[in-house]
Amino acid sequence: MNRRALIGLLFLAGSGLAPAQTDPGKEVIGTLTVTVYHATNGDAEASGQRAKAASEEIVKRLTGEQKLKFAHYRELGRDSKPLFRSYENWAQPLPPSDEILLRFEAQSTLTKEKRRRLDIELWLSRKKILKTGAAMEIGKPLLVLGPEWRGGRMIIAAELQPAEAKAK
Structure with missing residues (x-):
């Protein structure tokens, strides 16, 4: 290919006239919100100054599960990430710490x-402790009883939201 033809092709590619390459795997098909709670029967202030009271809705949901029943619940952190059609994502609910991470990837379409x-x-702590295939419903969090921490337990909630939902 001569130099003039190569320059012409580069010009066309740079001007947007070349065919667009779109990756269907990057289509956002939902949002996953990961929230970490501290649950304790002891002093609720052990969660720290940055923790805030959990909503009444989540307290009702958590107390409805026997293994998740505690006297006090505090929200420690939250992260919302897009759910791509064919790519994995990572949520980091307690930034800047990377002690708790959640990796997620879509496996089927919305029913x-x-x-x-x-x-x-x-x-x-950079160790995979749980791997599961979960059938998740929009607006109904998947709850995981986490490790012991500050006289209580951590509870990790992962909630699926539709693609048009805004991050909280």
């Missing part, structure tokens, strides 16, 4: 019941 199957991995 009529507003369910989506996800591969989910929970990482604590």
